[in-house]
Amino acid sequence: MHQTNYKIIQLDEVDSTNDYAKKLILEENINGTYVIIADHQTRGKGRMGRTWESPYGAGLWMSLVLGPGLSHDQLVLYNFMTSLTVCETLCELTGQPFELKWPNDILIRSRKICGILLETATKQGTLFLIAGIGLNINQKEFPEPLNQTATSLFLETQKTWERFAVLQAFMKNFDENRIELNTEIFKRWRMMTTMLGKPISVIHGTTQFECTAKDIAEDGSLIVERNGKTDRLYAGDVQIRLN
Numbered sequence: 001m002h003q004t005n006y007k008i009i010q011l012d013e014v015d016s017t018n019d020y021a022k023k024l025i026l027e028e029n030i031n032g033t034y035v036i037i038a039d040h041q042t043r044g045k046g047r048m049g050r051t052w053e054s055p056y057g058a059g060l061w062m063s064l065v066l067g068p069g070l071s072h073d074q075l076v077l078y079n080f081m082t083s084l085t086v087c088e089t090l091c092e093l094t095g096q097p098f099e100l101k102w103p104n105d106i107l108i109r110s111r112k113i114c115g116i117l118l119e120t121a122t123k124q125g126t127l128f129l130i131a132g133i134g135l136n137i138n139q140k141e142f143p144e145p146l147n148q149t150a151t152s153l154f155l156e157t158q159k160t161w162e163r164f165a166v167l168q169a170f171m172k173n174f175d176e177n178r179i180e181l182n183t184e185i186f187k188r189w190r191m192m193t194t195m196l197g198k199p200i201s202v203i204h205g206t207t208q209f210e211c212t213a214k215d216i217a218e219d220g221s222l223i224v225e226r227n228g229k230t231d232r233l234y235a236g237d238v239q240i241r242l243n
């Protein structure tokens with residue numbers, strides 16, 4: 001079996017594993033795939049400038065460093081492959097119906113269990129991808145207002161999970177999925193989402209509109225239909241609510 005040689009950097013506490021990864025890329029001479037994992041983040045970052053709650057030892061707070069020398073197409077494929085791999089791994093481990101929400105959330109029974117923050121870093125003209133994964137594992141409860149929308153593996157399965165066993169299962173699947181990283185990923189991604197064909201609300205800055213999610217385009221955008229017209233949404237710009 002193909003096995004990539006990962007370098008694992010395990011930290012007790014860090015501001016953000018994504019920020020640590022960025023510094024590592026810029027300040028060290030790195031090559032190959034790194035996994036940076038922390039027990040606790042003091043400034044965990046979410047998408048669109050939000051914060052990510054990362055309580056001590058309760059989840060996988062980690063960043064994968066991929067590169068150097070990635071093309072734009074590879075960045076898009078890694079984005080979809082990373083969320084797909086988390087979702088497939090959780091289904092495999094638990095037999096529960098986890099699903100994907102564009103651009104890269106993992107939900108179960110309408111609650112979010114995992115979010116992914118992708119960032120890039122360029123060094124000497126070559127591109128690295130930082131895929132930051134926040135997976136809620138053993139939280140028994142969430143503070144307000146997260147308790148309305150978030151969940152954890154513990155809450156969904158009534159059992160405590162060993163974080164490193166989850167990490168190992170994820171890395172094995174990630175390794176397999178990256179052997180042939182091509183647009184087949186979109187087909188598998190579509191099969192694990194229930195949002196296509198459904199009405200959604202889109203929040204864009206201070207405006208909000210309703211439309212129907214139609215498909216995922218191969219540039220990673222979400223194709224929507226709004227008042228009979230087709231439009232594309234880009235992940236950096238919008239927040240989506242499933243209706």
Ligand code: BTN
Nearest residue numbers: 016045046047062115116132134
């Ligand atoms: C989201 O808003 O859904 C994305 C959340 C991403 C959180 C993870 S936790 C590990 C990594 N380090 C960060 O600061 N953020 C990501």
